Amino acid sequence: MxxxxxxxxxxxxxxxxxxxxxxxxxxxxxxxxxxxxxxxxxxxxxxxxxxxxxxxxxxxxxxxxxxxxxxxxxxxxxxxxxxxxxxxxxxxxxxxxxxxxxxxxxxxxxDEGERGAEPPGKSGALLRAIGARIREQLGTPWVPPLCRTPSLQRLQGTAHLQPFTTCPLVLPQSGGSPELQEYFGGAAPPVPAQPPRSGQSPPALLETHAAQLGARHEGEAELGGPGLAPRLPPQEYLERKRLRARLRALESLRQACPPHPQGPPQGPPLDPAWLQGAFGAGGVGGALPKGSRFTRTQHLTHQQDPQVLLQQIQAAAETLQPPEGPEEGSRAAALEAALAGLEAELERCRGRLRGAQLSLSQVEAEVQQGQGALGGLQDSLRLRARALELLPDAQNNLAKLQLVVESSSRRIVSLAGQWERHRGPLLAEYRQLRALRDSAQRESSRRLAETRALLQRSRAAAEEARRKESLHGQLVAELAALPRDVSRAVYTQRILEIVGNIRKQKEEIGKILEDTRALQKEINALVGKLERTFSVTDELLFKDAKRDEVVRKAYKYLAALHENCAQLIRTIEDTGTIQREIRDLEEQIEGETSAKLPASLERILSDCRALREENALLAARARHA
CATH class of the missing domain: 1.10.418 (Actin-binding Protein, T-fimbrin; domain 1)
Known part of the structure; x- marks a missing residue:
């Protein structure tokens, strides 16, 4: 120690x-x-x-x-x-x-570096290596690809930077017409295959996602913006947004239309030549230097025919009149009322179209049912026509039918016998194959259970191996972290001395045990010899004690000697037991003495007296307070 x-x-x-x-x-x-x-x-x-x-x-x-x-x-x-x-x-x-x-x-x-939360073993070494590599990379400045040395190429790579090039993507939509859904379900190419180059897929996805987020944020902003009540239902929001878009388009048309040279138009609402000159479709100056965003988007996005575009503009401008002060509000209201009427009429037309489609589907279902019923009637008619053909010669036809029925019955019986002849071997083979399948299933189940048990044992062995590897790595890390300033030879010498002392003590204990065994063996031999000698002597003296008085006295002395010797042996054994108990008590006394019980008791008593004094002082302070 x-x-x-x-x-x-x-x-x-x-x-x-x-x-x-x-x-x-x-x-x-x-x-x-x-x-x-x-x-x-x-x-x-x-x-x-x-x-x-x-x-x-x-x-x-x-x-x-x-x-x-x-x-x-x-x-x-x-x-x-x-x-x-x-x-x-x-x-x-x-x-x-x-x-x-x-x-x-x-x-x-x-060591000081081990005081953090870094785990020991292989995981700790891996974390330290990762940290060192990250610190090395953070401490290295960035260098252009053409100026990198081989070491920097291994650290920062050799690839050049790619430009951010995007392309439009066609994404599937949940709503829309059946043709559109069919296109998205079959003919539409997948999103990764739409860009012409594979490197453009991530930029295109990022741009599409940003556009969707922007549209969503714009819609959320318009829900609470001017002219719209906050938190409107989606349908009402879409209707109001459509109305505002149409009003903005009409306002743009009104602003873009120049005044008519002869005042308000009489007869036809707008002259196509005048519209072409007003909107830049012809004339000296070509296109207008400034135009509405609606017309530019319409022209650039859809690429409609100029004549069709002219007709649409003329139809939209038929309802326009030059602003004349107080009548502008009533005209806008009339336009809105007309627009609402047209939308209501459009909805009614849509409702009638849906009703017509539903009626068409019902009629198609009735036609299919009628066709099925017609097929059954045609079969019945064919059968009755055949029976009608047989009516003129009924007796002969019945006889022929009877013969046909009898031959069919005989053929059925013959076929049943043939089927029974084939059915017996087939049924036996089926039962045999079924028994083989059951035995194979049992064998496969047994092998599956053995495989699972083997897999469980392999997993347990792998877990034990990983645990031992972790323990080995931890011990190796602890060995590497031991201080090197202490001489190993000193500890080795101390360990060898302790091992030598233990070996000597073990040898001495072995010798004592051998001596004890030899002594116990000798004592047992002497006790056996003494018992045998006493038995022989007792038998000899008992035979002669009946005839000789001296031998009788010797027999009595022998019995007393044997009893006294047995009592002496018991006394010696009790003495040895008492000596062992005395040694145990002495060892306990030494242990209690080493525990410094008197000093500890004295400290406890002094602490108790000091605690009482502190309590009395606190009580006195409490009374004075």
Missing amino acids: EEVDKILIHSLRQAGTAVPPEVQSVRELSPELVVEAAVRCLRAVRPSLGAPLSPRLPPGISARFRLASELAAACQELGFGGDVGYQTFLYSSEHDTRRLLLFLVEKLPR
């Missing part, structure tokens, strides 16, 4: 405990040193547990008890499995103190 105590005290000094040089064993540690060592170790192992604790014992008794109780709770939270409490630090024995300090020293990190 002296070597263990020296190593333990050396570790405590390395942890920051101010252990005096004259202290060479755990028995010489005072309660102040034990508390300081425990707090230093806790701070090194887990700072969250040791930071709130003070390494110095306070002068107050109650504060000492509180600090010792907190230390005991921290040790239990750290995983100490022994019995620990405030008495372990204030009135501890040598055995308990050594056990607690050994636990705390084993928990100490091996």
Whole structure:
């Protein structure tokens, strides 16, 4: 234990405990040193547990008890499995103190870099390597691809930067016409195959997603914008947005139309030549330098025919009149009313179209039913026509039919016999194959169970191998983290000396056991010899004791001698037992003496007296207050 105590005290000094040089064993540690060592170790192992604790014992008794109780709770939270409490630090024995300090020293990190949350073993080494590589890459400046050296090419790569090139994507939609849904379901190419080059797929997806997000945000903003009530239903929102778009288009047309050269038009609403000159379709200046966004989008996006576009503009401008002050509001209201009427008429037409489609589907279903009924009637008509053909010669036809029925019956019987002749072997073969299938299924089930058990054992073996590899890596990491300043030869010499002492003690114990066995064997032999001798002597003397008085007295003396010798042997055995008990009691006394019970009892009594004095002082203060 002296070597263990020296190593333990050396570790405590390395942890920051101010252990005096004259202290060479755990028995010489005072309660102040034990508390300081425990707090230093806790701070090194887990700072969250040791930071709130003070390494110095306070002068107050109650504060000492509180600090010792907190230390005991921290040790239990750290995983100490022994019995620990405030008495372990204030009135501890040598055995308990050594056990607690050994636990705390084993928990100490091996070096300063191990105090973080980095796990040991292969995972810790991998994390350290990753951190070193990241720090190396962060410390290296970026260099253009053409100027990179081979080492920088391995670090930063050799590929050139690609431009952000996109293309429009056609994404499937949930609503729409059946033709559109059929196109999206079959003919439409997948999204990754739509870009002409594979490198354009990510930019195109990003751009489409950004456009969808922008449209959604725009719709959310318009829900609470000017002219729209906040949080409208989606259908009402779409209707109002459509109406506003149409009004904006009409307003753009009104602003873009120049005044008519002869005033308000009479007869035809608009002259096509005048519209072409007004909107830049002809004339000297060509296209207008400024036009509405609606007309430009219509022209650039859809690429309609100029004559069709002219007709649409003329139809839209038929309802327009030059602004004449107070009549503009009534005209706009009339336009809105006309627009509402047209939309209502359109909805009615759509409803009639849906009703017509429903009626068409019902008529098609009735036609199919009629066709099915017609087929049945045609079969019945054919059968009756055949029967009608047989009516003129009924007797002969009945005889022929009877012959046909009899021949059909005989053929059916013959076929049944043939079927029975074929059915027997086939049924036997079926049963045999079924039995073979059942046996194969049982064999496959057994092999499947064996395979699963083997797989479970292999998984357990793999888990055990991984655990042992992790333990090996942890031990290797701990070995690598051990301090190199201590001479290994000193520890090796100490270990060899301890092993030599243990070997000598083992040899001495073996010799003592051999001597004990030999002595026990000799005692057993002597006891057996004595019993046999006594039996023979007793038998001989008992035969002659009936005839000779001297032999009778000798027999009595022999019995008394045997009894006295047995009592003497029992006395010797009791003496040995008592001596063993005495040695055990002496060892217990030495153990209790080494536990410093008198000093601990004296400390407890002094602490109790000090605690009573503190209580009396506090009570006096409370009375004065």
